[in-house]
Amino acid sequence: MTTAERAAAPFLPDLPARRPDQPGQFAFADPERVRRILAESGWAGIDIQPVDVVCALPEKDLVTYFTRLGPLGMVLPGADERTRAEIVEAVRPAFDPFVRGTEVRYTAACWMVSARAAAAKLS
Numbered sequence: 001m002t003t004a005e006r007a008a009a010p011f012l013p014d015l016p017a018r019r020p021d022q023p024g025q026f027a028f029a030d031p032e033r034v035r036r037i038l039a040e041s042g043w044a045g046i047d048i049q050p051v052d053v054v055c056a057l058p059e060k061d062l063v064t065y066f067t068r069l070g071p072l073g074m075v076l077p078g079a080d081e082r083t084r085a086e087i088v089e090a091v092r093p094a095f096d097p098f099v100r101g102t103e104v105r106y107t108a109a110c111w112m113v114s115a116r117a118a119a120a121k122l123s
Contacts, residue, residue, distance in 0.1 A: 004066035007094035011087050016071050025070060034113060043115035051112045056103045062095055063088055065104075 005015055020029045028034045031048045038046050057065060067076050067088060076084055098104050 002070075003094050003098075004072045004091050005070060007091040008072050008087050011083065011090065012072075012075055015075060018071065028111065031111060034111065038113075038115050042118045044118040046115045047113070049112045051110045053108045053110050054105065055108050056105045059099055059102050059104055062099075062104050063092060066091060066095070 002018070005012075005018075009015060018024060018026050020026050020033070034048055035046050066072060067084075072087075072091070076087065079087065095104060098106050
């Protein structure tokens with residue numbers, strides 16, 4: 001989810017941009033990159049299929065979720081208490097479209113990746 005960082009952008013203009021070739025939630029977003037990494041590591045029969053997964057977390061854990069994960073989670077620990085409180089107050093309402101009663105529900109776009117070890121070469 002990028003909801004938190006979009007909502008926090010006015011407060012944190014230097015928030016690091018997500019890069020698909022860097023560690024993080026979207027490190028394997030490009031299926032061709034995943035295929036290349038596996039092939040270069042000796043895997044064969046690589047199959048990559050998109051899978052949407054319905055996810056939920058308790059609404060009471062939402063602030064913990066968005067303040068500890070992703071780029072916002074990397075920046076907030078260094079913010080002073082007042083700035084942190086302002087950001088939380090601004091970001092929380094951005095998640096309202098995902099709140100259903102006592103749960104936060106969203107669909108995560110994932111990859112189902114399968115591969116097999118390549119046959120060993122005999123010398």
